[in-house]
Amino acid sequence: MSIAEAPGLRERKRIATRKAIQRAVLELALERGLERVTIEEISRVADISPRTFFNYFVSKEAAIVGDSPDFIDGEALQHFVDGGPNGDLIRDLGYLLADAAERASEDRDTQIMRKELHSKYPHLFALRMAGMRVFEDELSAVVARRLLREDAAYAKDQATLASRSRLVTLVAMGALRHAWTCWADSANKSGEPLAGRMRDTFDQLESVFVKSRQS
Amino acid sequence: MSIAEAPGLRERKRIATRKAIQRAVLELALERGLERVTIEEISRVADISPRTFFNYFVSKEAAIVGDSPDFIDGEALQHFVDGGPNGDLIRDLGYLLADAAERASEDRDTQIMRKELHSKYPHLFALRMAGMRVFEDELSAVVARRLLREDAAYAKDQATLASRSRLVTLVAMGALRHAWTCWADSANKSGEPLAGRMRDTFDQLESVFVKSRQS
DNA sequence: GTGCAACATTGCAGACTATGCAATAATTGA
């Protein structure tokens, strides 16, 4: 929306190259194991020079883990800021994330290959989380907007607002990890939707917190 | 306790070398920036051969981020499993972690240098989180023990128990991240204790979850 | 469509990382 209507040749080529590299590295890594894949091979398969590889990714691993999600916008975001689908902060945040996950679709194959590699090499998974830092910051800002809506008193204390938003965000990221691992561990019936898992996880989250108090 | 009463010369040397390397890399990285430090220099300062460096750490970064915490045991653990200090699952878990943080003391300097580097190079911080995987698994097992105590019905459904434990653990790790960043961002009055921050964070956590429901 | 500015790709050189292997040295325990 906010960006280019017509991407233009240059941009289209760039995206194509990026995808070609990602495909290449995923296929090779699945076929013969991550450590037995070299940049040279990847480049050969993706039909670029080794030097070009590094114009796109800083490492093999970076090419595998995939890009961090785009910034969330649109009406789901506004809905969240205005008091979310359920009126429960964390859960609403989870639903917002699930929503974003549904939207951000890649090739089904790419997604599945990635998933496979993630459960085979857990450190990749960790790397992926590591790469979400900027996304986390964006999310944190969104949470801050909602908190401010819920309680205008936060306006007087920016530090507390920031801290609180970040706490909520990081807890949500923890839940997100849970959803991911559940999804990755689940039998590979191709259909299994990630977004559904996410909603499940965030629903459970509520009961985890409430339960101990009741008993 | 369970391990060696008297470490023996070999073991003591090993630990000394390990610390020497960590000191060396921390000092050098602070002094001239992470990317301008080579293994060769580190080895020179730590007084070992470059080859030996790799017998201790797989990379510069690994030497910087420090070891992941030892397994938690002792009476605090038992107390947690039996219904924890407050009777609130997540909060109790936080207190358990804070407890462990208090115990696991390193040189004050080392700790401060690490902290400095962590805020200077956020990807190191992420790396540290990534290195906590096995610790997370241990923690998850501990949480499972407590859940089973609270509700014996879990015994019938190991899958749910495992999933639930993992969810709680990952959420707690999120909160832990929050505590860490607060601590790292705080002005460097040397005294500021990490454990205190952790307890703060986990106390807030409760209100985050409850608040939205009340309003 | 010509031409120029902006950007992308490539090859090459060079520094650094990382691992296997075999020789050497230190520690352990009997």
Place this chain on the structure above:
DNA sequence: TCAATTATTGCATAGTCTGCAATGTTGCAC
């Protein structure tokens, strides 16, 4: 003291990653 075990080291080698300068492509104004 001796043999077993474990640690350190140097060397060789494969691979990663970056800067730079040359060459190719695309975008855009005219």
